[in-house]
Amino acid sequence: MAIIVQKFGGTSVATADKIRKAAKRAMQAVKSGNSAVVVASARGHQTDELIADAMELNLNPPKREMDQLLSTGEQQTVALMAIAMDAMGQPAVSMTGAQIGMITDGVFSKARIKSIDSDTIRRHLNDGKIVIVAGFQGIDDEGNITTLGRGGSDTSAVALAAALGAEVCEIYTDVDGVYTTDPRIFKKAVKINQISYDEMLELASLGAGVMHSRAIEFGKKYNVKIHVRSSLADVEGTLITHEVPQMEGILVSGATIQRELAKIDLVGVDNKPGNAAKIFAHLAKHKVVVNDIIQTERSAEKASISFTVGKNDLSDAKKAIDEIKNAVHCDSVFAREDMAEVSVVGVGMRTHYGVANIMFDALAKAKINIDSITTSEIRISCLVERSQGEKALETVCNAFQLDRPVDKRTY
C-alpha cells in the first residue's frame, strides 16, 4: 500500500471546521487505497500567542524552554485532529516528535533532524490508522524537546516521507501551487506544474515563499516527490521533483524580484589574496547578511568589490566597511539604497545559450538600465534601480512568456 504524507500549515487547521476539512483530505487518501500520515502545524496564531506569553516574562527567553513551550501548539493540533477523525469513524492516532523518535541535534530553535524511527508509524499504519504527527518538533539525544525553526513543519513532512518511502509528500497551503512569478506584480503569472528541486531552491533563496529551503533540500537529498497544493480546492498544484530530461527544454521556470536591496561599491581595493575575506568576515561579525558579491580587477594592483545587502542592513554594512576600509587600502566607498534585483531561474540554462541575451535585450528595449549582473548555473540576476524593479520583472516575464504554460512558449 502506498504511503501519502500530507502537511497542513497553521492557517489550514486554525478552526474546528478547518481541522475537519484537513481530516477529510487524509481520509480521502485512505479511501483511495493509500496509507496516510498527516503532519500538522500549530493552529492559527497559537505560536505567536505563546511567544507573547513568554516575552511578558523574559525578553530573552532561554531557547530550550521556548522549544518546550512552542512544541505544545503542534501537539494540540494533532490531538484535536485525531479527535475529529474519531468522530467521523476514522481510526487515528496522534504523535509528538518524541513519540515518533524524530531525533535531532541539540540546537534549540533550529535543530536539524538526525534520524526518524519509522517503525512506530508503520505499525499504526498497518493497523489501519491514520497517523497524525506534530510538525516542527523533535527530541535530542537527552530527551529535550527541540524545534526545527522556520518552515519546520515542511521539513518534518518531507523527512517523514523520506523515512517512510512515501509516494508523495503533499504540502497544503492557501495558494494552489508555485507560480511563474508573484501574481501581485505580474497578473498573468501561471501555475508551474512541475519544477526541479534546484530551481525551487533558487526561487526560495530569492524570497519566493511557499516552501522553506531546508524542506526542499531534504526532498532533493532523499528524492521525495513534493506536491504543493491548495487546502481549499481539489486541483493539482505544483510537483517539485528531481530533474527529468524534458525539463531541459524549459529555459526559464520562474522569475522573482527582491525589492528592498542596497548596494555598496568599494573602489580601488588592494588586489591581493585575503582582502575580500577580510571584508566579508568583518561584515559577518556585524551580522550583516550579504546577498550577491561582484569583484572585478581594475589593474594588477587594484580591484573593485561590490555587494548587495537588504536595505535595513545598509547602515550596519556602511559602519563595518568604514572600520575595515583602511586595512584593505580602499580608495573610495559608494553606497546606494534604492536597488532591486530581478532574477530568472531555469535548469534549461545549463544546456541552452541565449537566455541571458533574451533578458538583457528585453530590459534594454524597455530602457531599463542594468547596474550589475550575477549568475549561477541556473539563475541570472540583474540589479536595477528600485523605481524600475516592477517594470523590469514584467518585462522579463513577458520576454520569457511566463504567462503561458511551458508547452505553449514560442522562444
Place this chain on the structure above:
Amino acid sequence: MAIIVQKFGGTSVATADKIRKAAKRAMQAVKSGNSAVVVASARGHQTDELIADAMELNLNPPKREMDQLLSTGEQQTVALMAIAMDAMGQPAVSMTGAQIGMITDGVFSKARIKSIDSDTIRRHLNDGKIVIVAGFQGIDDEGNITTLGRGGSDTSAVALAAALGAEVCEIYTDVDGVYTTDPRIFKKAVKINQISYDEMLELASLGAGVMHSRAIEFGKKYNVKIHVRSSLADVEGTLITHEVPQMEGILVSGATIQRELAKIDLVGVDNKPGNAAKIFAHLAKHKVVVNDIIQTERSAEKASISFTVGKNDLSDAKKAIDEIKNAVHCDSVFAREDMAEVSVVGVGMRTHYGVANIMFDALAKAKINIDSITTSEIRISCLVERSQGEKALETVCNAFQLDRPVDKRTY
C-alpha cells in the same frame, strides 16, 4: 541538602505575575539552603478551553487523545516558569512527565503512577537548578501520554516527594490550610495545624476539598509530609503527616456535611447470604455510587437494607432497585431525597470512649432527629433531614469546640 517539593495549582499560575510569584517561592526555598522541585498545573482555564475545543469536534473524544491534548497545558506552565526564573537569574529547567520518566499504567484520563526515574531530576538539582515538573501527566510503557485524573498534580507532587525523599511536599492553594469544618457554614472554624493521613482521607471522602484522596494515600504509603498552605500569604498552613502519639488526645479533628443525599430503604429482604451482594452489584451495573450502607436483621428470615446515594443518582437507584427487588424478595421500598449527613472525624476515637455520646447528646438537645448512624474506626456520621443539616453541623462543631485550637478544648 534537603529537597522541597512545591506544587502550584492552576489559579496560582494563571497570569504572568502569579507565575513570577510562584517562581519566587521556589527561589526563596533555594536561598534558604534547599533544593527545590516545582510541580505546576495548567494555567487558569486552559484545561477547560482545550476540553471545549475537543468537544466542538467530538462529544465523546477518545481518552488517549484527550490526554495528549490536555497534557500541553501543564507543559506550557512549566516552560513559562523556567523562562520567568531565567529572567530573575535563577537556573531552572522544565520537565514533562515523559522527561522525568513518570511511568504510569495505560488507563488514559485516570492513570496510576508505577515508577519515577528520579535520576534526571537529581542531576539537575545537583547542577544548582530548580526543576519544574509538569503535574498531572506521565507516560505509559508504550510512550503514550497519560493523565492522572482529578487532583492529578497533587498526586504528581507527592509521588515526586516520595521518590526524591523530600523533606516536605508543599501544596500551595488559595486557602491557607485545612479547616475544622467549612467556614462558610460554621464561621468560627479554625485552621488545623496538624492532621493525620487517615483523618485527611476521611475528610476528603466526605467531600472536604483541598486535596484529592489519591495524593493523600500516596503520602500515607510513602510517609511524605504534606504541607497545605496559602500561595498568597507566607503563613504556616496544615501539615498532613503520619499519626503521632499526641494526636490521640484529639477526639475530633474536623467535621463535614454532605448536603445532597437521598436514602433508600429496602424492608423485608430475605435474610440469606448473597442478597446484599446482588443488590449492590445491580446498583453498580447502573453506575450508581453508593455512599453508606446499613443492614439490620429484623428476624431470622428477614432483614432491612438501607443505603444513601447522591440526590442526582436517586432515580437511577430507584430504577435499579425496582428491577432487583423481586429477586431478593423485598417486601417494600421507601425512598427519601431530602437527607444530609453530618460527620466527625478524629483518630482519638480509636482510644477514647464517649465521642458518639457527645455527638448524639448535642443533636438531641438541639432537637435534631437522627435518621441513621454509620461509623468507621475514626468517623461517626449521622443522617438527618436536609433542612436540619447546617444546624446539625453547627451543633456538632460547638459540641466538639471546633472553633478552638486543639490545646484549648475543654472536653
